[in-house]
Amino acid sequence: MNRALRILVTRLVGAVPTLALVVIAAFALLSFAPGDAVDAYFAETGGAGGTAGDLRARWGLGGSGIEKLIAFAGGVLRGQFGHSIVHNRQVLDVILERLPTTMLLMALALALATLIGGVLGIAAGARPGGARDRILSTTALALNAIPNFWLGLLLILLLAVRWPLLPVGGLQSLGVPLTGLSWALDRAAHLILPTLALGLGYVALSLRSLRAGMVETWRADHVRAARARGLPERSVIWRAVARPALLPVVVLIGQQAGTMLGGSVVVETVFAIPGMGRLAYEAVSGRDPALLMGVALTSSLFVVAANLIVDLLLVRLDPRIGAAHA
Numbered sequence: 001m002n003r004a005l006r007i008l009v010t011r012l013v014g015a016v017p018t019l020a021l022v023v024i025a026a027f028a029l030l031s032f033a034p035g036d037a038v039d040a041y042f043a044e045t046g047g048a049g050g051t052a053g054d055l056r057a058r059w060g061l062g063g064s065g066i067e068k069l070i071a072f073a074g075g076v077l078r079g080q081f082g083h084s085i086v087h088n089r090q091v092l093d094v095i096l097e098r099l100p101t102t103m104l105l106m107a108l109a110l111a112l113a114t115l116i117g118g119v120l121g122i123a124a125g126a127r128p129g130g131a132r133d134r135i136l137s138t139t140a141l142a143l144n145a146i147p148n149f150w151l152g153l154l155l156i157l158l159l160a161v162r163w164p165l166l167p168v169g170g171l172q173s174l175g176v177p178l179t180g181l182s183w184a185l186d187r188a189a190h191l192i193l194p195t196l197a198l199g200l201g202y203v204a205l206s207l208r209s210l211r212a213g214m215v216e217t218w219r220a221d222h223v224r225a226a227r228a229r230g231l232p233e234r235s236v237i238w239r240a241v242a243r244p245a246l247l248p249v250v251v252l253i254g255q256q257a258g259t260m261l262g263g264s265v266v267v268e269t270v271f272a273i274p275g276m277g278r279l280a281y282e283a284v285s286g287r288d289p290a291l292l293m294g295v296a297l298t299s300s301l302f303v304v305a306a307n308l309i310v311d312l313l314l315v316r317l318d319p320r321i322g323a324a325h326a
Helices: 003-032 037-045 052-058 065-077 091-126 131-145 148-162 180-217 221-228 233-255 257-270 276-285 289-317 319-325
Strands: none
Touching (some): 091 131, 091 276, 091 289, 131 180, 148 257, 180 257, 221 233, 233 289, 257 289, 276 289
16 A cells, blocks of 8 residues: 555544534534524514424424434435525535535635745745845735735725726626626636635735745755755756745645635625535524534535645655655
């Protein structure tokens, strides 16, 4: 069994208790929270649809927390997450409908953070202390300090209201039948602002992490040896300084996967995008237990998968890490 396969098996085995703990913790928090789906329904509709007792019996909200936990775990083992009260559909169907949108948004934000953050981080770390480094570092610090929702509102104000260059929200133009290339361009235009709102903060993190790693690597013996061998400065920057500094950036991206998923809740709400983030908001506001547990379990699976991919990527970039894990 090679090292990558051993890491894959070890992580998958370790993910089982992690996911079990997430489900138990979510159930405990849900049990301690005041009110339930019936209270949320009455607060929204004013009490239409039946008495509280009838609704609780119809929606299956009776029983203790342990009984609900066992029923949910049994459903998960059978490939079902239960029935959503808010959407009146199977939870798994709703999640599978919303998940691709969030995955696409996060993939675009991640690509933006990796590519733009990586290029700007190398540009800043190539000349530490120079004018370019100071400008990029100050800009990254400012971007990192701006919350996602504020950045999203600012982008809407500037690029959709003040200068109407991009759509203000949603995933596609309403009332306009589009197909083929025009449909793809319309969808891409609607994703630009949410991608910037979600990804610019991570561009700043990648830039600062890569820049810090390069500043540290400049003092390493192998860099002085590369210069002593007469290698061109561009080759020294890329081969001896930038490549070793990329490893912490890859680790940072894996660690930020859960944070980015949480940020998508705010961004999808601000831009009215029907993804997992808005689904989590709907589950909490409607006190929908099955939907909330389904979203929590799916999000945990995503974070576990993201960290597994990062571990395998690190083994690919530096075989010594694979030897340490094996």
